[in-house]
Amino acid sequence: MGGRNEVxxxxxxxxKFNNTDMDFAFNLALGVSQIVxxxxxxxxxxVATVKDGDPRSWRESFYREARFLSRRADSCVQSGKLEQAGQRAFGAAYARRFALGFASPNTKAWNIIIHEMEQEFMRGAALSHVPIRPIEVPFESSSLPGYYLEIDGAPRPTLLVVGGGDTFREDLFYYGGYPGWRHGYNVLMVDLPGQGKTPDRGFTFRHDSSTSIAACLDWLEANASAPDARIALFGLSGGGYFTAQAASTDSRVAAWIASTPITDIGKVFSSEMGGVQKAPGWLTNMAAAIIGRTNSALQVSLEKYAWQFGTKDFAEVLARAPREAPIVDASSITCPSLFMFGAGEAKELARQTQALAAAMKARHQDVTVRKFEHAEGDAHCQVTNLKLAHQVIFDWLDRRFCTVSTASPESAPQREPTH
Amino acid sequence: MGGRNEVxxxxxxxxKFNNTDMDFAFNLALGVSQIVxxxxxxxxxxVATVKDGDPRSWRESFYREARFLSRRADSCVQSGKLEQAGQRAFGAAYARRFALGFASPNTKAWNIIIHEMEQEFMRGAALSHVPIRPIEVPFESSSLPGYYLEIDGAPRPTLLVVGGGDTFREDLFYYGGYPGWRHGYNVLMVDLPGQGKTPDRGFTFRHDSSTSIAACLDWLEANASAPDARIALFGLSGGGYFTAQAASTDSRVAAWIASTPITDIGKVFSSEMGGVQKAPGWLTNMAAAIIGRTNSALQVSLEKYAWQFGTKDFAEVLARAPREAPIVDASSITCPSLFMFGAGEAKELARQTQALAAAMKARHQDVTVRKFEHAEGDAHCQVTNLKLAHQVIFDWLDRRFCTVSTASPESAPQREPTH
Known part of the structure; x- marks a missing residue:
C-alpha cells in the first residue's frame, strides 16, 4: 500500500528526495533524458534549488530551467544550430511539463505553462524533423486534443498510446511516440477525458474509456493516409485500465501492450491508494502548515486529481471508485498482449497482471509478461529504463505484426554518413 | 581549490553523495546513460547499496550489476534479441568500468575486471554493429592498446580522442567514439602512457605526450584504409594537456578540441589539487580508519594515481609536477581550436582556457570558447550533458572540415523504416 506520504x-x-512522490518525479525526469x-x-x-517536499520550489526551479532552455533554443535558431535548437526546445517543453507535476490547475499559471509547453513541443518536433501534427478527435459535443505522427503515406502499423492519471499527451511522446517513430510506426497520442487539459473542456475521468478510445480509432480510420489494420494499444499507469476496457470490447485492437494491465481499478484504489486518506484533512493541514509539518506536495497532487475526476476532493474518488468502476471482462480480451511491470511497483498491480496473464494463458492466448527486476530499474511505467522498455515493446510488436524483427535503430541507430 | 575530501x-x-569524488562518479554514470x-x-x-564514501561498497555494487547485465546479455543473445543484447553487453562493460573507479590496481580483481570489461565492450560493439577493432600502436619497445573505429574504406575525417588521469580507452568511446561514428567520423581511441592498463606494461605518465600522440598519428597513416588529412584531436581532462603538447608540435593536427585546454599542468596541480595533501597521512589514516573517519575513497584514488605516475605516492606527484612538467608553448598552436569548460569546474582550468583563447585571438586565430553554464550542466568533461557537448563538437568540427553541417543524427536520428 502507498504510505501516508505518497499517492x-x-x-x-x-x-534524492525523502518525499517519495517528488523522488519519483526526479527519477522520471532523469529517465526521460535518455529519450528526448x-x-x-x-x-x-x-533540482539543485528544490526543497525536499516543497511543491512551490519544484515548480519555480523547473520553470526557471524551462525559460533558460527556451532562450537557448532561440539563440541556437539564430545561429543556425538547428539540431541543438530542437533538443533545447524539447527540453524547454519537458521542463515545463515537470514544473506542472507539482502545480495546481486552480492557478493562473497552469494554463499559461501548458500553452508554452505545447508551443515548445511543436517547435522541438519541427526543428527535429519529427512529422507530428496537433489534431482534435471529435468526442461527444466537443473534442479531445491529440498529436498524430504519420511518417509518410505508406501503409504502416499504428501505435495508439494511452496515458493515465498524471499524463499530458506530450508525455506519450517519450513513452511511445518518439521510439515508435524511430521504429517505423505511425503514432496517435490523445488526452482522454480527465487527462491533460481536458477537464477545462468539461471532460473528467469516467467509468468507461472504451468510447473515447473508440473515438480515437474512428479518427484514425477517417484520417490515416493509408489505413492499416495493424493497430496496437499501449496503456501506461491508469491507461492500463482504460486500454483494458478497449481491448475487451473493440475488435480493431490488433495488439495490446500495458504497463501495467488493470482489470479492477477499484481494487487498486482501495488496496494501494488508501494510504493518502490517512493524511491529515484540510483543517488539520492548515494547522500543520503553520508548524511546517504538512506534506504540501501530496496535497497539490490530490487537488489535481479531484479536478480531473470532477469530485470535491480525492477522498470522494477513493470512496466511489471501488463501488462504481466496472471490472473488465477479461474473457473477452483475445488480441496478442504484452504486459510489463516493475518489481518495485504496488503489489496489487503485479497481482492483477499475473492473474490476467494466467487467465489468458489458460485459454491458450498469446500473452507475454515482462517483469522488470530491481537490478534493471523497477519503477512504475519503466521510467528509469525507457530505452530498455522500448526495445522490449518493439521486439515483441514487430514479431506480432510480422515486420522486421532484427536490430532496429532505437538504441543503436545506424550511423548516417554525412561525409 | 579542491577541498580536503576531493581530488x-x-x-x-x-x-546524492556527500563524498564529492563519489558524487561525481555517480553523475558520470547517469550522464553516460544518455549515450550508451x-x-x-x-x-x-x-548505487542503492553504496555506502557514502565507501569504495568497497561502490566496487561490489557496480560489479554485482555488471554480472547481472552480462547474464542478461547472454539470455538476450539466446533468445535472438540482439539489439537488447548489445546494449546489455555495453552496460556490462561500463558497470565494470564504474566499479574500477574506486578500485586499486594493487589487487587481483583489477586485471580480472579489466579483462571482462574489454570482452563485454567488444561484444556490445559487435552486437550493435559498431565497426570497431582492438589495435596496438607501436611505441618505444612495446605498444599502446587502442580501438580503431573505421566506418568503411572511404576517405573520412578522423577524431583522435585522448583521455586524462582517470580514463580507460573504453571511456573514450562514449566521450567521442560513439558520437563520432554517428556523425560519420573514423575514430581512434588509445590509452597513452599512464592511462588504462598501460602502467602494467611499464608505461607511466610522462612530461611529454606529444611523442605518444605522434605514434597514434603514425599508426593512422600506416593503417587507415583511405588516408585523409582531416584529423582532429579531442582531449579530455588531463588530455587537455597531452593534446596541447601535440597541437603545438605536430603539424598533422588539423583541428583541436579540448575540455579543457591545459598549458601549465603544474599550475593545475599546485593550485587545485593541493587540497588532498592536507588529508591525513597513511599512519594517521590507519588510526582514523579505526574510528571511522578516514576518506577511503580518496585514498584509493591516490593509490591509483601513484601507480599511474610511477611514484611512491601522490604527494611526490604534487611535489614534482609543478617543477618538472613543461609549459606548452601556446604561440606554436595554430590549428582551429574549440575549448569547452564548465562553470562548476576548478578555477585554474577556466583561467588557462580563457588565457590561451585570448592569446590565440590576439593572433587572429580560429578559436572558439564554449562555456557550459550551471543551468545546462557545468561538470568536468560535460559528463552530465554529453549529448549537448557532442552537438557542440560536431557542429563546430563539421564546419571546420567543410562537411555537412546541417542536422546530424546524433540526438535526433532520422527514423529508419523497418516496415
Missing part, C-alpha cells in the same frame, strides 16, 4: 508505491528505492529533451545536467541544475 | 573540483552541486550502456535504472540499482 502510490512506484519504485523500490530513494534517489532535458539533459541530466539540466535536470540536476533544476 | 579536484569538478561540479557545482551535490546529487547502463540505463539510469541500472545505475540507481547499483
Amino acid at each position: 502510490l508505491r512506484r519504485q523500490s528505492q530513494r534517489t 529533451g532535458m539533459n541530466p545536467g539540466e535536470v540536476l541544475a533544476a | 579536484l573540483r569538478r561540479q557545482s552541486q551535490r546529487t 550502456g547502463m540505463n539510469p535504472g541500472e545505475v540507481l540499482a547499483a
Whole structure:
C-alpha cells in the first residue's frame, strides 16, 4: 500500500528526495533524458534549488530551467544550430511539463505553462524533423486534443498510446511516440477525458474509456493516409485500465501492450491508494502548515486529481471508485498482449497482471509478461529504463505484426554518413 | 581549490553523495546513460547499496550489476534479441568500468575486471554493429592498446580522442567514439602512457605526450584504409594537456578540441589539487580508519594515481609536477581550436582556457570558447550533458572540415523504416 506520504508505491528505492512522490518525479525526469529533451545536467541544475517536499520550489526551479532552455533554443535558431535548437526546445517543453507535476490547475499559471509547453513541443518536433501534427478527435459535443505522427503515406502499423492519471499527451511522446517513430510506426497520442487539459473542456475521468478510445480509432480510420489494420494499444499507469476496457470490447485492437494491465481499478484504489486518506484533512493541514509539518506536495497532487475526476476532493474518488468502476471482462480480451511491470511497483498491480496473464494463458492466448527486476530499474511505467522498455515493446510488436524483427535503430541507430 | 575530501573540483552541486569524488562518479554514470550502456535504472540499482564514501561498497555494487547485465546479455543473445543484447553487453562493460573507479590496481580483481570489461565492450560493439577493432600502436619497445573505429574504406575525417588521469580507452568511446561514428567520423581511441592498463606494461605518465600522440598519428597513416588529412584531436581532462603538447608540435593536427585546454599542468596541480595533501597521512589514516573517519575513497584514488605516475605516492606527484612538467608553448598552436569548460569546474582550468583563447585571438586565430553554464550542466568533461557537448563538437568540427553541417543524427536520428 502507498504510505501516508505518497499517492502510490512506484519504485523500490530513494534517489534524492525523502518525499517519495517528488523522488519519483526526479527519477522520471532523469529517465526521460535518455529519450528526448532535458539533459541530466539540466535536470540536476533544476533540482539543485528544490526543497525536499516543497511543491512551490519544484515548480519555480523547473520553470526557471524551462525559460533558460527556451532562450537557448532561440539563440541556437539564430545561429543556425538547428539540431541543438530542437533538443533545447524539447527540453524547454519537458521542463515545463515537470514544473506542472507539482502545480495546481486552480492557478493562473497552469494554463499559461501548458500553452508554452505545447508551443515548445511543436517547435522541438519541427526543428527535429519529427512529422507530428496537433489534431482534435471529435468526442461527444466537443473534442479531445491529440498529436498524430504519420511518417509518410505508406501503409504502416499504428501505435495508439494511452496515458493515465498524471499524463499530458506530450508525455506519450517519450513513452511511445518518439521510439515508435524511430521504429517505423505511425503514432496517435490523445488526452482522454480527465487527462491533460481536458477537464477545462468539461471532460473528467469516467467509468468507461472504451468510447473515447473508440473515438480515437474512428479518427484514425477517417484520417490515416493509408489505413492499416495493424493497430496496437499501449496503456501506461491508469491507461492500463482504460486500454483494458478497449481491448475487451473493440475488435480493431490488433495488439495490446500495458504497463501495467488493470482489470479492477477499484481494487487498486482501495488496496494501494488508501494510504493518502490517512493524511491529515484540510483543517488539520492548515494547522500543520503553520508548524511546517504538512506534506504540501501530496496535497497539490490530490487537488489535481479531484479536478480531473470532477469530485470535491480525492477522498470522494477513493470512496466511489471501488463501488462504481466496472471490472473488465477479461474473457473477452483475445488480441496478442504484452504486459510489463516493475518489481518495485504496488503489489496489487503485479497481482492483477499475473492473474490476467494466467487467465489468458489458460485459454491458450498469446500473452507475454515482462517483469522488470530491481537490478534493471523497477519503477512504475519503466521510467528509469525507457530505452530498455522500448526495445522490449518493439521486439515483441514487430514479431506480432510480422515486420522486421532484427536490430532496429532505437538504441543503436545506424550511423548516417554525412561525409 | 579542491577541498580536503576531493581530488579536484569538478561540479557545482551535490546529487546524492556527500563524498564529492563519489558524487561525481555517480553523475558520470547517469550522464553516460544518455549515450550508451547502463540505463539510469541500472545505475540507481547499483548505487542503492553504496555506502557514502565507501569504495568497497561502490566496487561490489557496480560489479554485482555488471554480472547481472552480462547474464542478461547472454539470455538476450539466446533468445535472438540482439539489439537488447548489445546494449546489455555495453552496460556490462561500463558497470565494470564504474566499479574500477574506486578500485586499486594493487589487487587481483583489477586485471580480472579489466579483462571482462574489454570482452563485454567488444561484444556490445559487435552486437550493435559498431565497426570497431582492438589495435596496438607501436611505441618505444612495446605498444599502446587502442580501438580503431573505421566506418568503411572511404576517405573520412578522423577524431583522435585522448583521455586524462582517470580514463580507460573504453571511456573514450562514449566521450567521442560513439558520437563520432554517428556523425560519420573514423575514430581512434588509445590509452597513452599512464592511462588504462598501460602502467602494467611499464608505461607511466610522462612530461611529454606529444611523442605518444605522434605514434597514434603514425599508426593512422600506416593503417587507415583511405588516408585523409582531416584529423582532429579531442582531449579530455588531463588530455587537455597531452593534446596541447601535440597541437603545438605536430603539424598533422588539423583541428583541436579540448575540455579543457591545459598549458601549465603544474599550475593545475599546485593550485587545485593541493587540497588532498592536507588529508591525513597513511599512519594517521590507519588510526582514523579505526574510528571511522578516514576518506577511503580518496585514498584509493591516490593509490591509483601513484601507480599511474610511477611514484611512491601522490604527494611526490604534487611535489614534482609543478617543477618538472613543461609549459606548452601556446604561440606554436595554430590549428582551429574549440575549448569547452564548465562553470562548476576548478578555477585554474577556466583561467588557462580563457588565457590561451585570448592569446590565440590576439593572433587572429580560429578559436572558439564554449562555456557550459550551471543551468545546462557545468561538470568536468560535460559528463552530465554529453549529448549537448557532442552537438557542440560536431557542429563546430563539421564546419571546420567543410562537411555537412546541417542536422546530424546524433540526438535526433532520422527514423529508419523497418516496415
